[in-house]
Every structure is written in C-alpha cells, then in structure tokens.
C-alpha cells in the first residue's frame with residue numbers, strides 16, 4: 003500500500019482523512035489517484051497519524067513518484083575554463099561521510115523550548131519564498147505587527163519581530179537603551195538575569211544587581227531599596243518568567259517601582275508571552291522582548307519586541323552612536339516602521355510567514371483562552387507529578403504554568419531518566435541549569451506542546467521509567483491524579499457556565 007492508501011485505511015475513509023487534515027476531500031482523492039502524498043504534507047501527515055504514516059516514508063515515496071529534476075551541466079564541462087577538472091578537485095572538500103537528506107524524528111517536546119510547532123505553521127512556512135519588499139509581503143508585515151500588538155496587549159506602533167532568537171531581542175533592548183557609563187539595575191533570580199548583566203557590561207554600562215534566590219521571585223522591596231540608593235539609575239531590567247527555575251515575578255509592581263524612580267524598564271517575556279498575561283500597556287512596560295519558539299509555537303529565530311513612545315524618544319535623543327549597526331532602532335525603523343519600507347537586512351521571509359500563522363492561531367483561540375489552557379494543563383501535570391511524589395522547586399503562588407521545575411528524587415541519575423524518556427518514548431524534557439544542574443527536571447507545557455495528550459504521555463512515560471529504576475512509584479497513580487484534576491476543572495467550569503446562564507436568563 004502506498005502512503006495515501008495507508009492513510010485512508012488508517013482513518014476509514016478519504017473524507018475522514020480530509021477532515022483530520024483540514025483539507026478538501028478532492029485533495030485527498032487526488033493523492034489516492036496519483037498514488038502518493040506530496041512531500042510538503044509529510045510532517046503534518048506524520049503528526050495527524052500519530053507517526054503511523056511517517057514523514058520519511060512520504061518523502062521517499064514522493065521523491066520516487068515525482069523526483070525534483072535539476073538541470074545540471076554535463077560532467078567534465080568546466081564553466082570557468084580553469085584547468086581543474088570540476089568534481090574531482092572539489093571533492094577534496096566534500097564530507098567523508100555519505101550524507102542523505104535530513105528527516106528529524108517525531109518528538110514530544112516538553113522541555114524549556116523549542117516547543118512543537120502547529121502543523122498549520124509548518125505548512126505556511128513551506129510556502130514559496132517571496133521578496134521582503136514584495137507588496138504582498140509588506141501587507142503581511144502589517145498584519146503580523148497588529149497580531150503581535152494583540153498578543154502583547156499594546157497599542158505601541160513599534161511592535162515587530164527582530165530577526166534572531168530571544169537573545170537578539172534581549173541585546174536589541176540593551177544596545178538601544180544603555181549608553182556607556184549608564185547605571186542599570188538588573189534583577190537576577192536565574193540564568194537569564196545573569197545574561198542581562200553581561201549585556202549591560204558589554205554596552206559599557208554598570209550593573210547594580212538585585213539578587214534573589216533561584217526559584218524565588220524578585221522582591222519588590224529589594225528593588226525599591228536599590229533604586230533609593232541609586233537614584234541615577236536609568237534602566238531597570240528583569241525577567242518576567244525565569245525559564246531556568248519556572249518562577250514568575252510581579253512585573254506590574256516592579257515596573258511601577260522603576261517608574262517611581264524615573265527609570266525605564268526592560269522586561270524579558272521570552273517564556274511568559276502567550277502562556278501567561280503580559281499586559282504591556284496596562285503595566286506600562288517600556289521595552290519588552292520575547293522569542294518565537296516558546297508559547298508562540300513557532301520556529302526559533304524571531305524575537306518579537308515592543309517599545310513604547312518613551313523609549314523611542316529616548317533612543318532618538320541619544321547623542322552617541324548605537325554600538326550595533328544591525329540592532330540600531332533608528333535604522334530598523336526604516337524597514338519595520340509605520341511609513342517606510344527600505345532595505346535594512348534580508349528579512350527571514352518564510353519564518354515571518356510562520357510567525358504570522360502562529361499568532362493567528364492565538365488570535366483564533368483567544369489570548370485569555372490560551373492563558374487558561376496553559377493553566378489548566380499545568381494543574382493536571384502538577385497533580386500527576388505530585389501524585390508520583392515529586393516536589394516542585396517553586397512556591398505554588400509563583401509557579402509559571404508553562405515551566406514546571408521539580409526536584410529529581412535523591413539517588414536518581416537525572417540525566418539517565420531524561421535519556422530513557424527520549425530513547426524509549428521520544429519525549430524531551432529539560433535539565434537544571436547552573437546551581438540546579440543535576441538536581442531538577444524542567445517540564446515545559448508551552449504553546450502547541452501544551453495539550454492533554456502530552457500531559458498524559460509525560461506522566462505515564464516518567465512513571466514507567468522511575469518504576470523501572472526501582473523507585474516506589476506506582477505506574478498509573480500519576481495519570482489517575484491528572485484525570486481527577488481534569489475532572490474537577492470540568493465540574494468547576496460547568497458550574498460557572500450554569501451560573502452565567504442563570505444570570506442571563
């Protein structure tokens with residue numbers, strides 16, 4: 003049976019295949035008639051079929067049925083007229099190993115990011131390339147900016163994705179806001195606060211550090227005391243959701259305190275955006291950055307930022323030259339600004355298509371539903387992990403739903419557990435960093451990875467591995483605890499709905 007026939011056999015009918023893949027029936031009929039599934043559907047089909055029809059099978063079959071033909075010069079013909087005999091001379095630099103096309107395995111990603119990518123995002127990303135100044139692309143950029151404003155809950159005109167991962171968004175904020183000699187208060191309660199200090203120092207600034215123990219939120223009183231003693235501080239920077247520990251700090255209060263002392267704020271929302279409320283306008287955050295590969299469920303490589311008017315005016319008034327050409331806000335405005343569209347750098351067009359689709363999915367779900375989904379599955383996962391006897395690092399009041407850090411039980415080789423989860427169940431979870439290396443596991447529930455099937459797979463896989471390693475874990479207990487948590491939430495939701503209906507009647 004070819005892949006198209008296997009799909010039909012798996013789901014019972016062409017109509018059902020079409021329904022599951024959200025396609026027109028005629029498309030599936032065409033696959034069956036032509037005897038293969040086109041290569042661009044490989045990942046989505048593998049996902050929807052739960053790996054029963056693998057992407058590798060589809061790609062191999064599609065390549066045999068409809069090979070991509072590339073016109074090449076006949077062997078030996080030397081275009082540049084040199085005396086070298088083409089392939090032989092060049093083969094000296096060729097890899098020794100025989101290399102074929104890369105097909106990543108299907109994994110369940112429940113680490114600190116990247117997350118699984120929604121099939122609609124993958125499909126959109128594989129559309130034909132167009133130029134970054136193409137009028138159609140320019141129109142898409144405007145939509146993308148408006149979707150980002152929705153996700154950030156802001157009206158800031160300067161809200162756009164910087165080309166590069168979250169670290170580039172971080173650096174973008176620091177190079178634009180910190181001049182040599184500036185004093186910057188940085189709050190550190192994990193790895194990424196530490197990176198902020200590095201950024202300040204590389205910009206020639208002086209970092210005054212507000213420390214908090216790893217796993218604890220930033221103490222607002224400590225920030226206020228530090229600002230009282232450093233009234234010349236120009237900027238306050240902190241991480242909203244510290245990915246290394248899974249702790250959430252009170253962004254609204256920290257920004258309020260910074261403003262009381264006339265400092266601008268830089269907020270890292272890499273792990274929070276899309277998973278927990280980030281209300282840029284209401285909390286009056288001045289500069290914020292995030293990353294595409296966490297709760298936005300997109301490919302890594304884009305860093306959405308939003309800067310308010312205070313920041314724009316501040317940067318425009320700088321007398322010194324911004325240290326980075328690539329990240330100079332004034333220059334990037336020429337491409338992402340409201341009115342002009344001039345070449346700055348070659349924008350990663352297909353990644354931007356993908357981000358547009360990822361944000362559209364959030365818009366369709368509704369931002370508040372998206373936050374609620376992260377909370378719901380966090381509660382179920384937590385019930386299961388605690389049901390297994392595992393302890394959370396962070397106090398429940400400050401836990402980030404999308405980043406669950408738990409202590410590895412005494413005497414267990416934590417790396418061995420992660421390896422077995424990956425090898426035996428295709429499940430990726432995260433390790434501890436810095437002082438927590440070897441001591442904790444980090445379970446991500448971000449974006450498209452935040453689903454009940456992932457919660458259940460994770461609990462059952464972890465239970466099975468720990469049981470096998472001789473721990474007093476009863477396989478099935480964790481799943482029962484998670485089911486009970488889901489059931490309790492369903493009852494609560496039904497009661498709330500009834501109350502609303504009664505009020506409306």
Ligand SMILES: Cc1ncc(COP(=O)(O)O)c(C=O)c1O
Nearest residue numbers: 167168169194245270272273293
């Ligand atoms: C809180 C936080 N900030 C910054 C970063 C850096 O982002 P990236 O790895 O995309 O460069 C990360 C990455 O995990 C993060 O979790």
